[in-house]
Amino acid sequence: MTEHVVNPAADRRIKACPACDSVSLELVATEDQIPTNSCLLLESRAEAEGYPRGDLALTYCQDCGFLFNADFDTQLSEYSARYEETQGYSAKFVDFARNLAKTWVDKYDLHGKSVLEIGCGSMGEFLQFMVDAGAGKGIGIDPALNVERIEHEHPERFEWIPDFYSEEYSGLQADAVVCRHTLEHISPVKEFMEMVRRAIGDRPDTVVLFELPDVKRVLEEVAFWDVYYEHCSYFSLGSLARLFRATGFEVLHLELDYDDQYLLIEARPSTVPAAGEQSNFGSKTTWMLYAPV
Numbered sequence: 001m002t003e004h005v006v007n008p009a010a011d012r013r014i015k016a017c018p019a020c021d022s023v024s025l026e027l028v029a030t031e032d033q034i035p036t037n038s039c040l041l042l043e044s045r046a047e048a049e050g051y052p053r054g055d056l057a058l059t060y061c062q063d064c065g066f067l068f069n070a071d072f073d074t075q076l077s078e079y080s081a082r083y084e085e086t087q088g089y090s091a092k093f094v095d096f097a098r099n100l101a102k103t104w105v106d107k108y109d110l111h112g113k114s115v116l117e118i119g120c121g122s123m124g125e126f127l128q129f130m131v132d133a134g135a136g137k138g139i140g141i142d143p144a145l146n147v148e149r150i151e152h153e154h155p156e157r158f159e160w161i162p163d164f165y166s167e168e169y170s171g172l173q174a175d176a177v178v179c180r181h182t183l184e185h186i187s188p189v190k191e192f193m194e195m196v197r198r199a200i201g202d203r204p205d206t207v208v209l210f211e212l213p214d215v216k217r218v219l220e221e222v223a224f225w226d227v228y229y230e231h232c233s234y235f236s237l238g239s240l241a242r243l244f245r246a247t248g249f250e251v252l253h254l255e256l257d258y259d260d261q262y263l264l265i266e267a268r269p270s271t272v273p274a275a276g277e278q279s280n281f282g283s284k285t286t287w288m289l290y291a292p293v
């Protein structure tokens with residue numbers, strides 16, 4: 001294996017793949033000193049111009065196909081009540097989200113059951129859509145949660161936790177764990193998925209439903225507006241499925257949606273213990289089917 005990470009001066013640079021621990025990495029693009037947040041409402045021009053900056057070092061893992069910012073510093077990103085990310089005022093996005101919520105509730109028979117959404121956003125729209133579609137209870141956790149903005153005719157069916165998801169919340173049990181447009185903001189992706197897996201424990205019927213941007217579309221369209229500091233992790237269908245399998249999940253369904261912009265992955269806890277690093281990535285056929293980006 002060859003290590004292609006350059007710039008020894010960058011001591012802080014991540015030197016092993018956050019998804020699979022491989023050191024077979026290739027630095028593919030850099031951009032120094034970019035703003036570390038893109039969705040904050042700031043009070044003044046001076047505050048905006050003086051906002052912290054960080055470096056982008058897009059790095060490709062030759063073993064699992066994951067693309068990530070090796071210079072990402074978690075401390076620099078702010079996720080707070082002044083983080084405005086909602087797409088709830090877009091009719092197209094709301095239609096898509098409502099349909100997806102209904103599809104998941106029907107497909108996994110979540111009628112009357114509980115849903116935990118990690119990173120539910122400031123208004124928890126998707127969790128509300130899942131309850132509207134028949135789910136019994138929604139638990140939403142997000143540091144940007146603004147509970148005062150949430151209006152639902154059945155507030156008693158929700159629990160809102162304005163915080164980052166962590167081991168501290170592993171006691172929150174639900175029939176489904178949903179996580180949309182959040183994993184791309186998390187740098188230690190393997191640690192995060194392992195934490196989610198530990199929290200589910202021995203409840204094999206729990207379904208795990210994730211949605212995030214597809215890096216292949218970003219690269220093919222040269223969608224530079226989707227490459228920014230907050231997005232520290234970039235997945236393809238292949239690299240996402242491999243991460244799920246490597247962290248103890250069985251992939252039930254994998255597809256592109258929203259005009260092929262988003263990856264959807266549906267999984268459940270695997271009952272087969274991982275035998276070795278490579279075998280975690282599935283059979284050779286699966287490997288080829290979901291080839292790296």
Ligand SMILES: [Zn+2]
Binds near residue numbers: 019022063
């Ligand atoms: Zn990797």
